[in-house]
Amino acid sequence: MTTNVTTKKLLAVEDSRPVLKLIKHVGQRAGYVVDTATTLAETQALLAKDTDYDIATIDYNLPDASNGEAIDLVLSKSIPSIVLTGSMSDKVRDSLLAKPIVDYIPKETTQALLYLEKLLTRLHRNKHFKVLIVDDSKSVRTYLTTLLKRHNFQTLEAEDGTKGLEVLAQHNDIKLIISDHEMPNMGGIAFTAEVRRKYNKDEIAIIGLSGADAGSLSARFIKNGANDFLKKPFCHEEFYCRIIQNIEHLEYVEDIQRSANTDYLTTLFNRRYFFSKIPTYVKKLESEGKPFSLAMVDIDHFKRINDAYGHDAGDKVINDIADKLTEHFQDCVIARFGGEEFCIFLPDYDELHAGEELDDFRRVISESCLTYDNEDIEYTISVGYTSRNEHLAALVSHSDEALYQAKETGRNQVLCFQ
Structure with missing residues (x-):
């Protein structure tokens, strides 16, 4: 399988090799592959081979181009350009602003390179x-x-x-x-x-x-x-x-x-945001006469995993199930409620459909193996759920009761609240 990787490319034109080295470092930190040139002639040679640059930084004054000729050359190739200049007279400033450049940066202090890095990052995010x-x-x-x-x-x-x-x-x-x-x-x-x-x-x-x-x-x-x-x-x-x-x-x-809304470890929604988001969702589905279900998921014997393999391995297991939940229940709202406990809101799932999907997920977990630090870690989950038409607090409470029963009667199973 061929994977397409998007590469951001920066052309850096600067006659001072120490400054050019710093610009290259800044560009790489901002996520760019950097090509460099120190003269107008070198710039022409690079552009003859490749004009597929996302951005260019150009020194205003080069040994063979003292009046900004390199700027016009790069702009003629429709490459967005940032000009770095040590000469900041009103005449130079006005001439630069008359060109379709992205920005100009006076090379007065080290802050210029910090601003350049911020600008390069900003341009990609824009x-x-x-x-x-x-x-x-x-x-x-x-x-x-x-x-x-x-x-x-x-x-x-x-x-x-x-x-x-x-x-x-x-x-x-x-x-x-x-x-x-x-x-x-x-x-x-x-x-x-x-x-x-x-x-x-x-x-x-x-x-x-x-x-x-x-x-x-x-x-x-x-x-x-x-x-x-x-x-x-x-x-x-x-x-x-x-x-x-x-x-x-x-x-x-x-x-x-x-x-404020996401769990720091898994980046899933947290309990607070889940309780603020889902009630509106429930009302919408109720008004449309559509079914919904809610499930509580808990990792079986999680303390044993931490005791046997360490807390870093426990975090790895938490992230593993979070990733698998996100992949399996793509049309649902998932939150980490704390520790090894997760909650899933399943819109448009009636009791039968929810039970089938949840048990299918339980089976996926029980048949998988996580490798961490040369150790194979196997784990299972217990699930409790409800498909009753109730307010959120009752849905969570009843799913919790079903989860407790699943734990008490053997674990690695899915039970519906009756």
């Missing part, structure tokens, strides 16, 4: 972010799309607030909206307020945009739910700073929520 641009001007939408695509964002467009809501309804993975103020049918402030009726600031970020002189516009946008505001015309650098600042805020909140 590929997974969708941005909706809402503006009645086609030229403005095209301009904003061009800027965003330089940073690898996915973009969608809408010509007014009404169309913006339609696009949002079709793409529930949009993370950032840039909205103009004055638009026909529905303006930016009304549009922002409508978006906030469904999505809070930690789910979708909104940046208001306007060329009007009214000083109160930024406050009105923000009071109606925008995260930020930008006045036209704006500087490229400020635009990107605002975009990244808002994206990083969303990621930060997601990281906090993920930590």
Whole structure:
């Protein structure tokens, strides 16, 4: 079997070999395979063989190209480019910003390389972010799309607030909206307020945009739910700073929520999140007249595993069953309740179907063997479940009772609460 591995490639052009070594190290830490060149001629030779680079870092001043000629060469191959420069006059800055570069980084301190690493990582992550641009001007939408695509964002467009809501309804993975103020049918402030009726600031970020002189516009946008505001015309650098600042805020909140909602060892949902998520699921299935079941799963004689093989091996067993649960019950909600105990919510499973699937899983576990530290570890599980139409606390309690009976009557079996 052939496995396709996606390789990120970076072209680093820099005449200082110590700096080039550092850039290569930074690029590799960010997950890139790095090709290097120290002159314009070497850059030309590399590009003659391969232009399939995800990104390039280019020194402004090279021995055989002192005025940024290497930048134009790499950009001509449609390779997103970051310029590193030791010359930061207003003239150089203005000339760089006039080019379709991703960013420029002054080589003033060691912070430049830290910023470069952050930017390289950011550019790869941006590929997974969708941005909706809402503006009645086609030229403005095209301009904003061009800027965003330089940073690898996915973009969608809408010509007014009404169309913006339609696009949002079709793409529930949009993370950032840039909205103009004055638009026909529905303006930016009304549009922002409508978006906030469904999505809070930690789910979708909104940046208001306007060329009007009214000083109160930024406050009105923000009071109606925008995260930020930008006045036209704006500087490229400020635009990107605002975009990244808002994206990083969303990621930060997601990281906090993920930590709060998942088990640290298995990355399954934890008990707290399970109890907050499932009641809504139960009500939905009840209203649709669909069946559901809930099961408690426990590893048999888990203390013996820890005593015989050590706690690291015990953790390995916990992760093993977590992986197998995720693979076997792909359409279900799985949580680690603590220790060696797991809970599965099975939507659309009646008693018979749930019993068959759970017993099939029990059999998979009993017939498998986990190798850890040259030791073969075999283990079994006991399962208790219920398919009654009850609230979540009762479902868990009754499944627990059935699990207790399975343990007391021999283990390695599945019992339904009667």
